[in-house]
Amino acid sequence: MSEPLLYVFDDHHSRRWAPFTLTRPVGELLFGCLSLRERAERVTGLRCVGYLSRPALEGFDEPDAPPVVKHGSVPEDRTRVLLLSRAVPEFQELPELTGPARITVEGVPVGWVLAPGEPLPEDRQLRFAPEAEGPVIALRGRVLGFPWDLVAGTPARIASDVRHLFPRDDGAAPGVVRVGSEALSVAPDAELEPGVVVDTRAGPVRLEPGARVEGPARLVGPLHVGRDTAVLGGYVGTSTLGPVCKVRGEVADSVLLGYVNKAHDGHLGHAMLGRWVNLGAGTCNSDLKNNYSRVRVWTLDGERDTGMLKVGCFMGDHVKTGIGTMLNTGTVVGAASNIFGGQMPPAVVPPFSWGSGTDLRDYRFDKFLQSVERSMAESSHGRGRRPAFEGRYEADFPVRVSVLGSGSSGNATLVWAGRTRVLVDAGFSARDLVRRLAVLGVEPDALEAVVITHDHGDHTRGAGVFARRHGTPLYMTERTRKACDGLLRGQEEVRHYRPGRAFDIGDVRVEPFITAHDAADPVGIAMVDRSTGLRLGVATDLGRPTAQIRHALEACDLLVLESNHDEILLRTSAYPWSVKRRIASSHGHLSNQAAARFAVELLHPRLAAVVLAHLSHECNRPELARSVVGAALESAGWRGHLEVAHQDHPTEWLDVERLRLEAGPEQMSFL
Numbered sequence: 001m002s003e004p005l006l007y008v009f010d011d012h013h014s015r016r017w018a019p020f021t022l023t024r025p026v027g028e029l030l031f032g033c034l035s036l037r038e039r040a041e042r043v044t045g046l047r048c049v050g051y052l053s054r055p056a057l058e059g060f061d062e063p064d065a066p067p068v069v070k071h072g073s074v075p076e077d078r079t080r081v082l083l084l085s086r087a088v089p090e091f092q093e094l095p096e097l098t099g100p101a102r103i104t105v106e107g108v109p110v111g112w113v114l115a116p117g118e119p120l121p122e123d124r125q126l127r128f129a130p131e132a133e134g135p136v137i138a139l140r141g142r143v144l145g146f147p148w149d150l151v152a153g154t155p156a157r158i159a160s161d162v163r164h165l166f167p168r169d170d171g172a173a174p175g176v177v178r179v180g181s182e183a184l185s186v187a188p189d190a191e192l193e194p195g196v197v198v199d200t201r202a203g204p205v206r207l208e209p210g211a212r213v214e215g216p217a218r219l220v221g222p223l224h225v226g227r228d229t230a231v232l233g234g235y236v237g238t239s240t241l242g243p244v245c246k247v248r249g250e251v252a253d254s255v256l257l258g259y260v261n262k263a264h265d266g267h268l269g270h271a272m273l274g275r276w277v278n279l280g281a282g283t284c285n286s287d288l289k290n291n292y293s294r295v296r297v298w299t300l301d302g303e304r305d306t307g308m309l310k311v312g313c314f315m316g317d318h319v320k321t322g323i324g325t326m327l328n329t330g331t332v333v334g335a336a337s338n339i340f341g342g343q344m345p346p347a348v349v350p351p352f353s354w355g356s357g358t359d360l361r362d363y364r365f366d367k368f369l370q371s372v373e374r375s376m377a378e379s380s381h382g383r384g385r386r387p388a389f390e391g392r393y394e395a396d397f398p399v400r401v402s403v404l405g406s407g408s409s410g411n412a413t414l415v416w417a418g419r420t421r422v423l424v425d426a427g428f429s430a431r432d433l434v435r436r437l438a439v440l441g442v443e444p445d446a447l448e449a450v451v452i453t454h455d456h457g458d459h460t461r462g463a464g465v466f467a468r469r470h471g472t473p474l475y476m477t478e479r480t481r482k483a484c485d486g487l488l489r490g491q492e493e494v495r496h497y498r499p500g501r502a503f504d505i506g507d508v509r510v511e512p513f514i515t516a517h518d519a520a521d522p523v524g525i526a527m528v529d530r531s532t533g534l535r536l537g538v539a540t541d542l543g544r545p546t547a548q549i550r551h552a553l554e555a556c557d558l559l560v561l562e563s564n565h566d567e568i569l570l571r572t573s574a575y576p577w578s579v580k581r582r583i584a585s586s587h588g589h590l591s592n593q594a595a596a597r598f599a600v601e602l603l604h605p606r607l608a609a610v611v612l613a614h615l616s617h618e619c620n621r622p623e624l625a626r627s628v629v630g631a632a633l634e635s636a637g638w639r640g641h642l643e644v645a646h647q648d649h650p651t652e653w654l655d656v657e658r659l660r661l662e663a664g665p666e667q668m669s670f671l
Contacts, residue, residue, distance in 0.1 A: 002078055002079075003046065004046055004078065004079040004080060004081050004097050004113070005046070005049050005074075005075070005078050005079070005080045005081070006040065006041065006044055006046035006047065006048045006049060006080075006081045006083065007048065007049065007050050007051070007052055007069075007074065007080060007081070007082050007083075008025070008027040008036075008037050008040055008048055008051050008052075008066075008082075008083055008084075008085050009051070009052035009053065009082055009083070009084060009085065009111075009126050010025055010026050010027075010051070010052070010053040010054065010085050010126075011084055011085075011086070011126060011127050011128065012127040012128055012658060013086065013145075014026040014053075014084070014085050014086050015053065015054050015127070016299065016300040016301060017029075017146070017147050018298075018299060018300050018314075018316075018332065018334070019274070019314055019315065019316030019332055019333060019334045019335055019351065020147065020257075020272075020274055020314075020316055020317075020335075021053075021054070021057075022316060022317075022334065022335045022351055023057075023060075023274070023316060023317045023318075023335050024057070024060060024062075024274075024275075024317065025037075025051040025053045025057060025060065025068055025085060026053075026085035026086060027040070027048070027051060027085040028062070028065055028257075029147075029150065029255075029257065030240050030242055030255055030257055030258075031088060031144075031150050031153070031154065031157055031240070031255075032154065032157030032158045032160065032161040032224065032240065033157075033158060033161035033162065033165060033166075033206060033224045033240070034161065036085055036086070036087075036088065037051075037065075037066070037085070039088065039089070040083050040087070040089070042091065043089045043090075043091060043092065043094065043139075044081060044083070044094065044097065045094070046081060046097075048066045049066055050066050050067055050068065050069035050073075050074070051066060051067070051068040051069065051085075052068075052069065052071060052074070052082070052126055053068050053085075054068075055070075058070060071120065071123055071126075074120050076116065076117055076118070076119065076120065077116050077117070078116055079097065079098060079099055079113065079114065079115060079116055080099075080112075080113075080114045080120070081097055081103075081111070081112075081113050081114075082111045082112045082113075082114065082120075082121070082126075083103065083110060083111040084110040084111055084143070086110075086143050086144045086145075087105050087108075087110040087111070087139075087141065087143050088105070088141045088142050088143070088144060088157075089105055089139040089140065089141035090139070090140045090141045090160075091164050092139065092140055094137065094139075095137060097113050097137070098113065098115065099112070099113040099114045099115035099118060100112070100113065100114060100115050100118055100134045100135075101113040101134055101135045101136065101137050102134060102135075102136055102137070103136075103137045103139065104136055104137070104138050104139065105139045105140070105141045105142065105143055106139075106140065106141065106142065106143070107138075108143050110139075110143060113137065127658075128658075146297075146299070146304065146306070147272055147314055148272075148297060148306045148308065148311050148314075150255065150272065151253065151254065151255055151270055151271070151272050151311075151312075152253075152270075152308060154222075154238070154239065154240050154253070154254075154255055155202075155203060155222045155238040155239075155253065156222070158203065158204070158206070158221075158222035158223065158224050158238075158240060159182075159203040159204060159221070159222040161206075161224070162183055162185055162203075162204040162205075162206045162222070162224070163183070163204065166183065166185035166204075166206050167183065168183070168185065169183045169184055169185070170184060170185055170186040171184065172184060172192065172198060173192050173194075174194065175193070175194025175195060175196075175215075176192045176193075176194065176195075176196050176197075176198060177196070177197040177198070178198050178200070179197065179198065179199045179200070179201060180198075180199055180200035180201035180202070180221070181200065181201070182200035182201070182202075182203055182204040182205075182221055183200065183204040183205075183206075184198055184200055184204065184205050185204065185205070185206040185207070186206075186207045187207055187208055187209040187210075187211070188209070189209050189210060190207035190208065190209060190210065190211040190212070190225075191211070191212045191213065192207070192213050193212075193213060193214050193215045194215055195215020195216045195217075196213050196214075196215045196216070196217050196218075196219065197216075197217070197218045197219070198218075198219045198221075199218065199219065199220045199221065199237070200221045201221075202220070202221055202222065202238075203221035203222030203223070203238070204221050204222060204223075205219050205221040205222070205223045205224075205225075206223070206224050206225065207225045208224075208225060208226050208227040208228075208229070208243075209227055209228075210227050210228035210229075211225045211226065211227065211228065211229050211230075211231075212229075212230045212231070213225070213230075213231040214230070214231065214232050214233055215233070216233060217231050217232075217233045217234060217235075217236065218234075218235050218236070218237070219231070219236055219237060220235070220236070220237025220238060220252075221237065221238070222238055223236065223237055223238060223239060223241075224239075224240045224241065225241050226240075226241050226242045226243040226244070226245065226258065227243040227244065228243055228244045229241050229242070229243060229244060229245040229246075229247065230245070230246050230247070231247050231248070232246060232247065232248040232263060233248050233249075234247075234248050234249040234250055234251070234265065235249075235250045235251070235252070236250075236251045236252075237251070237252050237253075238252055238253045239251055239252060239253060239254045239255065239256070240254075240255045240256065241256050241260075242255075242256050242257045242258030242259070242260070242275070243258045243259070244258060244259045245258065245259065245260040245261070245262070246260070246261050246262065246263040247260075247262050247263075248262065248263050248264055248265060249262065249264065249265040249266045249267065249268070250265075250266070250267045250268065250269070251268045251269075252268075252269045252270070253269055253270045253287075253310070253312075254268050254269060254270065254271040254272065254273070254312065255271075255272045255273070256273045256277075257272075257273060257274050257275045257317075258275045259275050259276045259277075260273050260275070260276070260277045260278075260279075261277070261278045261279065262277075262279045262283075264279070264280070264281035264282065264283075265281065265282060266279065266281070266282050266283045266284045267284040267285065268283075268284075268285060268312070269285065269287040269310070269312050270287040270310045270311050270312035271285055271287070271312035271313045271314070271315070272312075272313075272314050272315070273315045273319075274315055274316045274317035274318070274319065274335065275317045275318075276317055276318045276372070276375070276376065277315050277317070277318070277319045277320070278319075278320045278321070278375060279321050279325075280320075280321045280322045280323040280324070280325055280340070281323050281324070282323055282324045282325075283321045283323075283324070283325045283326075283327070284325075284326055284327070285312045285313040285326075285327040285328075285329075285331065286312070286326075286327065286328055286329045287310045287311060287312035287329060288309060288310050288329065289309075289329050292309060293309075294306065294307055294308060294309060295308055295309065295310070295311035295329050295330045296330060297311060297314070297330040297332065298330075298332050298347060298348045298441030299441070300653070301652060301653050301655070302402070302439065302440050302441065302650075302652050302653050303438075303439050303440065303441055306330075311329060311330050312327075312329070312330075313327045313330070313331040313332070313333065314331070314332045314333070315333045316333060316334050316335030316336070316337070316351065317335045317336070318335060318336045318368075318372055319333050319334075319335065319336070319337050319338075319339075320337075320338045320339075320340075320371075320375075321339055321340065322339065322340025322341060322342070322356075323340075323342075324342045325339060325340065325342070325345075326342075326344045327344070327345065328344055328347060330347060331345065331346075331347055331348075331349070332347070332348050332349065332441075333345070333349040334348075334349055334350045334351030334352065334353060335351045335352075336351055336352045336363060336368050336372075337349050337350075337351065337352065337353040337354070337363065338353070338354045338355075338363055338368075338371070339353065339354075339355065339356070339360075340355075340356055341355070341356025341357060342356070343356050343357030343358075344357065345357060345358070345360070346358050346360075346443050347438075347441070348441045348442075348443065350446065352368065358443065358445065360443075360445075399415075399416070399417045399418075399529045399532060399534045399536070399557075399655070399656045399657060400415075400416045400417075400653045400654060400655050400656065401413065401414065401415055401416075401536060401558055401560070401611070401653070401654045401656065402414045402440055402650045402651050402652070402653050402654065403560060403611055403613055403645035403650065403651045404423075404428070404433070404436040404437070404440075404650045405427075405428060405436060405645070405646065405647055405648065405649065405650065406540065406560075406613035406614050406615070406645040406646070406647065407458075407614060407615055407616070407617060407645075407646075407647035408458060408614075408616055408617060408618075408647075409427075409458060409617070409647055410427035410428040410432075410458050410461060410647070411425045411427040411458055411459050411540060411613070411614060412424070412425050412426055412427055412428055412433060412436070413425065413538050413560055413613075414437070414440065414442065414650075415508065415527055415536060415538075416442075416653075417507055417508050417527065417529035417532075417534070417536075418506065418507030418508070418529060418530070418531055419506060419507055420448050420505060420506030420507040420508050421442060421446055421447050421448055422447065422448055422449050422450075422451060422505055422506075422508060422510075422527070423447055423449070423450045423451070423472075424450075424451050424453065424525050424538045425450075425451070425452060425453055425459040425460070426450050426452070426459070426460060426461065426462045426463040426466055427457070427458040427459045427460065427461050427462070428461060428462050429461060429462045429465070430462040430465035430466040430469060431462075432462065433462050433466055434466075436649070436650050439649070439650050440650055440653065444466070444469075444470045444472070445470050445471070445472075447470070447472050448472075448473075448505055448506050449472065449473050449474075449475055449495075449505045450463060450466065450467065450472055450473070450474050450475065451475045451476075451505075451510060451512075451525060452474060452475065452476040452480060452484070453512075453515075453522065453523050453524065453525060453538070453540075453541070454480055454515075454517060454519035454520065454521065454522035454523065454541060455480045455483035455484050455519055455520045455521075456519055456541070459541075460484055460487055461487075463484070463487060463488075464484075464487040464488045464489065464492060467492040467493065468489070468491050468492055471493070472493075473493045473494070473495050474488075474492055474493065474494045474495070475494075475495050475496075475497055475503075475505070475510075476494065476496065476497070477496060477497060477498065477499065477512075477521045477523065478496050478521075479520045479521035480519075480520055480521045481494055481496065482520070483519075483520035483521075497510070497512055498512075499512050499513060499514045499521070499523050500512070500513065500514065504530075507529060507530050507531060508527050508528070508529060508530065509527065509528040509530055510525060510526075510527055511525070511526040511527070511528065511552065512524070512525055512526075513525075513526065513548055513549060513551075513552035514546075514548055514549075515539075515541060515542050515543055515546075515549060516542065516543030516544050516546060516586060516587055517541040517542065517543045517587060517588070517589075518543070518582070518585075518587040518588065519541070522541060522543075524537070524538060524539040524540075524542065524549060524552065524553075525537070525538045525539075526538075526552045526553065526556065532657070534557045534558075534656050534657070535555055535556045535557050536556060536557065536558050536559075536560075536656070537552065537553040537556040537558070537559045537560065537561075538560045539553055539559065539560065539561050539562065540560070540561075540562040540613050540614040541562065541589065541614065542562060542589070542590055543585075543586055543587045543588060543589075544586040544587075544590075544594075545590075545594075545598045545601070550601065550602070553602050554602060554604065555604065555606065556602070556606075556607060557606050557607065557608050557609075557656050557660060558607075558608060558609045558610075558611070558654060558656050558659070559599070559602065559607065559609070559610050559611070560611045560613050560645070561590075561595055561598070561599060561610060561611070561612060561613065562589060562590050562595065562612075562613050562614040563590060563591075563592050563595035563596075563612040563613070563614070563615060563620070563625040563628075563629055563644075564583070564588075564589035564590055564591065564592075564595075564614050564615065564616050564619075564620065565583060565584075565589060565591050565592070565615075565616045565619040565620050566591065566592050566619060566620050566621070566624050566625075566628075567584070567591045567592075567593060569616075569618075569619040569620060569621075569624075570583060570584060570591070570616075570619040573618050573619050574618070575618065575619075583616075583619075589614065589616075592620065592624060592625050592628040592629060593628060595612065595625070595628075595629055596628050596629045596631070596632035596633075597632070599629055599632065599633055600632050600633065600636045603633070603636055603638055606660065607638070607640055608640050608641060608656060608659035608660040609640055609641040609642070609643065609654055609656070609659045610629070610633070610640065610641075610642050610643070611643045611644070611645055611651065611654070612625045612626065612629055612642070612643070612644045612645065613645040614645075615644070615645070615647070617647065622644040622646070625644055626642060626644050629642065630642050640659065641654070641659045
């Protein structure tokens with residue numbers, strides 16, 4: 001009988017472990033003495049033959065690592081074991097792996113055993129719901145949530161791995177000072193020079209073949225020093241050092257995936273570094289905020305509270321820093337970036353960035369390749385090799401939307417499609433816009449444009465100052481420009497567009513359409529991501545639904561729709577009668593009831609999400625808007641994502657593709 005085939009797969013959560021998953025599957029990240037993939041192989045007793053991950057990673061090629069394969073290339077005539085990359089099973093005896101069965105770790109579904117002939121789960125199941133009927137193979141262990149969980153768990157994982165894999169104590173060579181009773185495991189051709197202090201009081205130390213530690217140095221367990229890695233002096237402890245690294249200075253509670261050059265002094269704490277990272281002399285990272293509060297870290301789904309007091313930096317593959325670079329607590333540096341100049345970079349450095357401090361520009365791909373070829377040629381392990389992602393690099397930026405805030409006091413919506421970030425309206429002060437963008441991990445200078453829908457202050461308040469400070473072009477109609485004279489000083493870059501005529505901003509096609517609101521020249525905005533065809537609509541201050549508005553919004557995958565007021569609350573409010581009449585008129589705003597009727601009119605099988613916006617503080621309540629519109633949509637058979645935007649804070653990132661997959665291809669029963 002043929003041996004089962006092991007495949008390690010990245011679910012939706014794994015695929016968003018920025019900055020590492022731009023260039024590698026999660027299974028190739030180190031945790032303890034092994035990569036997550038090697039651990040799966042040890043526990044199952046099977047060799048991993050491939051990864052199932054993002055299509056952009058197909059062609060991933062590193063020595064001793066399995067390839068990322070196409071979903072359709074997995075054979076069905078063999079037993080296959082599919083295991084989630086974030087799963088960390090303990091070493092344990094497993095029953096015979098015969099399908100069909102599902103695999104759990106501490107009750108969490110993490111994979112399947114598929115019998116010959118049983119079809120492979122669809123990509124949607126791999127990404128979102130690894131569940132199935134049938135017997136359960138229950139494993140002990142844990143499932144990692146975020147990259148910082150991996151960093152925080154590394155010392156304990158090293159200790160457990162050494163005790164299981166390398167239980168023998170090899171003792172210390174002459175001239176090496178030994179403190180503590182935990183194991184010191186030294187491979188036969190590893191070397192500890194005289195003058196080295198090995199402290200195993202808190203945990204064991206393991207040196208892999210070819211590892212070398214020069215004196216004077218202090219090694220503190222739990223510590224794993226990878227194959228052919230050289231420790232050139234300093235304090236190095238409670239860390240995993242991957243293969244072929246050069247390390248000097250202070251390194252604690254960190255993970256270096258391999259081929260990292262930190263050959264100079266400098267502090268690296270609670271950090272995680274990708275492969276082929278080069279740190280200039282004196283590069284240091286902070287891992288503790290000076291107010292001792294919990295550290296928040298940017299992710300592809302917005303800023304997250306780690307729940308931890310100590311979190312350092314996260315660097316993708318092929319990052320380089322200049323002499324004296326300082327990195328703040330929780331900084332994320334995207335792959336293939338080159339930062340230098342002694343100024344502290346922002347908390348989020350996008351992939352392929354080049355520059356100093358906040359003055360970051362795109363790193364030309366050809367220049368990057370030249371630099372990498374030279375640096376890899378310096379190493380005997382890299383000579384003749386090219387970056388693992390050359391020829392297949394594809395920025396896997398999903399189409400995402402966040403309403404930064406919406407209501408009578410201010411409106412702004414951020415759209416990120418491909419490599420293009422566009423702000424629709426700027427109804428908050430420039431300072432407040434920057435603060436709200438920071439919550440999402442977006443630097444203000446990264447915006448390609450601000451598109452203004454009409455001249456009212458709750459849509460334009462910060463436009464002029466923001467454009468002047470950050471050099472961001474403003475797009476508006478000529479009549480709106482004239483109505484905004486008081487906000488603009490003539491120093492801004494203003495580009496005019498005409499309602500009904502589409503125009504391009506980077507990767508986005510913008511389609512402005514006329515609305516019936518009582519402004520100088522009001523429009524709504526539809527946007528199309530040119531690479532995926534995903535369509536978004538931002539429709540507030542509509543006045544009334546018109547045929548033109550219906551046509552513009554009829555095929556949206558995500559819709560931001562105003563649900564301004566409850567009709568009873570408006571009638572009984574303290575507003576003057578003239579204001580009530582204006583709001584309820586055909587040139588004012590949609591009520592909850594009108595928004596519900598219009599949303600049902602716009603339903604179609606691709607509509608994945610509706611965000612209710614521009615709620616009146618005086619005449620509406622979020623629960624009222626959600627109840628009225630939600631009931632109408634549910635009655636129509638829609639089961640997509642319904643969100644209510646708030647005035648005071650941004651929504652989470654709404655990933656349009658993910659929401660579409662969650663809703664399913666046939667999401668409306670009446671169709």
